[in-house]
Amino acid sequence: MGDTEFVIEPGRQDIVMIRGFDAPRDVVFQVVTDPELVPRWWGPRFLTTRVDRMEVRPGGRWRYVNVDSRGREYFFSGVYHAVVAPERIVRTWEFEGTPGEVALETVTLEAVDGGTRYVAQSVHPSVEARDAIVRADGPRGGRESMDRLAEVLAAGS
Amino acid sequence: MGDTEFVIEPGRQDIVMIRGFDAPRDVVFQVVTDPELVPRWWGPRFLTTRVDRMEVRPGGRWRYVNVDSRGREYFFSGVYHAVVAPERIVRTWEFEGTPGEVALETVTLEAVDGGTRYVAQSVHPSVEARDAIVRADGPRGGRESMDRLAEVLAAGS
Numbered sequence: 001m002g003d004t005e006f007v008i009e010p011g012r013q014d015i016v017m018i019r020g021f022d023a024p025r026d027v028v029f030q031v032v033t034d035p036e037l038v039p040r041w042w043g044p045r046f047l048t049t050r051v052d053r054m055e056v057r058p059g060g061r062w063r064y065v066n067v068d069s070r071g072r073e074y075f076f077s078g079v080y081h082a083v084v085a086p087e088r089i090v091r092t093w094e095f096e097g098t099p100g101e102v103a104l105e106t107v108t109l110e111a112v113d114g115g116t117r118y119v120a121q122s123v124h125p126s127v128e129a130r131d132a133i134v135r136a137d138g139p140r141g142g143r144e145s146m147d148r149l150a151e152v153l154a155a156g157s
Numbered sequence: 158m159g160d161t162e163f164v165i166e167p168g169r170q171d172i173v174m175i176r177g178f179d180a181p182r183d184v185v186f187q188v189v190t191d192p193e194l195v196p197r198w199w200g201p202r203f204l205t206t207r208v209d210r211m212e213v214r215p216g217g218r219w220r221y222v223n224v225d226s227r228g229r230e231y232f233f234s235g236v237y238h239a240v241v242a243p244e245r246i247v248r249t250w251e252f253e254g255t256p257g258e259v260a261l262e263t264v265t266l267e268a269v270d271g272g273t274r275y276v277a278q279s280v281h282p283s284v285e286a287r288d289a290i291v292r293a294d295g296p297r298g299g300r301e302s303m304d305r306l307a308e309v310l311a312a313g314s
Binding site: 012013058059060092100102103106123125126 | 257
């Protein structure tokens with residue numbers, strides 16, 4: 001289903017990432033909300049991911065840890081605002097290395113032609129905070145996550 | 158401590174509201190996180206406010222109801238991402254009449270000259286969603302809330 005697209009407009013506070021998957025929407029929803037599967041697709045390939053906590057419900061908390069080859073750990077965490085199967089997940093997230101810079105992520109799954117259009121929008125507290133994430137290669141991590149998610153889906157999860 | 162200021166820049170996705178209060182920061186923090194006191198200051202004066210739920214901790218949920226003179230109810234709800242006494246509260250919010258349009262609010266309390274500078278930033282999913290709130294007189298509700306909060310603080314809560 002091709003490549004991952006990004007919409008990152010100058011002066012805006014959000015990043016939109018769009019990807020098509022050859023899998024039905026309910027399967028995509030099930031895979032992305034399964035804590036057991038997150039380590040197989042979330043984050044760039046050169047890091048490993050551990051799920052410390054992932055309570056997929058409004059008010060539930062989540063915390064993922066990225067670990068690099070030297071054993072250094074990078075924590076990401078937040079809370080779920082809304083979980084509407086199989087179409088929408090809204091949660092906050094914060095890289096704990098830059099505390100206080102909280103973003104709001106909305107993942108929308110649309111059923112299209114037997115497949116799924118995955119749209120993830122992250123809204124940031126400022127244009128500067130958003131641009132810092134773009135400079136830190138955030139979109140690369142997103143693109144690799146989407147490629148890895150396609151692999152998990154192709155493997156029948 | 159004067160009037161409430163707003164920063165609403167064209168093309169941005171956020172609204173910033175700033176107000177000074179003649180009360181120490183820990184008192185302001187205590188008042189704004191007290192469910193018993195919310196009905197005395199939250200929202201415009203022509204509506205009454207009821208607190209259905211207010212769990213002030215990360216992952217806690219909140220829900221307020223505005224009731225008009227004809228008994229119609231308007232629901233607002235979300236989850237707390239961070240609660241850092243006495244300086245910061247980060248929570249999501251959604252007007253249930255426009256489901257899916259979730260905003261992220263960060264309230265920062267700064268100690269200044271024996272008083273407190275209250276800064277509330279709301280970040281919205283789009284410029285359009287933000288502008289709709291501005292057109293719907295959201296800032297008026299915010300300004301009245303700040304005036305009412307000043308009154309609660311002056312009354313020694």
